[in-house]
Amino acid sequence: MRVYLKLSGQWHLQNIENALVFLAADAQIKSAHLRQFPENRGRNPQKIYHCNNMIPFEKINKSWTLFLDRDGVVNVEVVGDYITRWEDFHFYEGVPEALKIFSGRFGRIIMVTNQRGVSKGLMTEQDLKDIHLNMLGNIEARGGRIDKIYYCIEMEGPNRKPNPGMGWMAKKDFPGIEFSKSVMIGNTMGDMEFGKNIGAYTIFIATNRLPPELPDRFTDAVYPSLVSVAREMKRKNESWNR
Numbered sequence: 001m002r003v004y005l006k007l008s009g010q011w012h013l014q015n016i017e018n019a020l021v022f023l024a025a026d027a028q029i030k031s032a033h034l035r036q037f038p039e040n041r042g043r044n045p046q047k048i049y050h051c052n053n054m055i056p057f058e059k060i061n062k063s064w065t066l067f068l069d070r071d072g073v074v075n076v077e078v079v080g081d082y083i084t085r086w087e088d089f090h091f092y093e094g095v096p097e098a099l100k101i102f103s104g105r106f107g108r109i110i111m112v113t114n115q116r117g118v119s120k121g122l123m124t125e126q127d128l129k130d131i132h133l134n135m136l137g138n139i140e141a142r143g144g145r146i147d148k149i150y151y152c153i154e155m156e157g158p159n160r161k162p163n164p165g166m167g168w169m170a171k172k173d174f175p176g177i178e179f180s181k182s183v184m185i186g187n188t189m190g191d192m193e194f195g196k197n198i199g200a201y202t203i204f205i206a207t208n209r210l211p212p213e214l215p216d217r218f219t220d221a222v223y224p225s226l227v228s229v230a231r232e233m234k235r236k237n238e239s240w241n242r
């Protein structure tokens, strides 16, 4: 059975057995944030986040690369379940807007996603490609882009995050990638480790998992949603370049 939960100001469909964990996680995100930024008490939770200002948003330009996880960042993820068809793929609120903003600033946007549901026989590789085709069409129709999607269907191996294989493949295909001018955005510690394994800045999106407490060796910042990162980047970027 699945229920809708309101977490960080957004509605998420989750298995009922996970509900208490996520509600606790959400409360933890909020209280950690309010300890750091007490002035935000009572504000719209969608606008709050905590971050240690390690990401130089103001400097991001076309020489920078965005690495993006998929499930739990771009689309609603049910932990322990797999998206096997387009009908079950739902963008989080604000994601098309976020990708439009990112597309105007990053030189390359690369999706890196573990998809071992294919190896488990829950879907075919063609099912995965169909989902991605629909996803890209949808993003492009709303003014955004993803330049290339790398997916790892293996159960283990050098290409499965947190291992850096998909990062190296991207660097081979896009020699302009500089890992020191890259940002990895994901919703698991595996994503944060992947980011640090390639030498990128890392942002944890706290949609459906407990965020790490900062400072954390793998995580540079924690935000409630992809669009909150995009809006923050836009704001800092514009005031810097004015």
Ligand SMILES: [Mg+2]
Pocket: 069, 070, 071, 072, 073, 077, 186, 187, 188
């Ligand atoms: Mg994910």
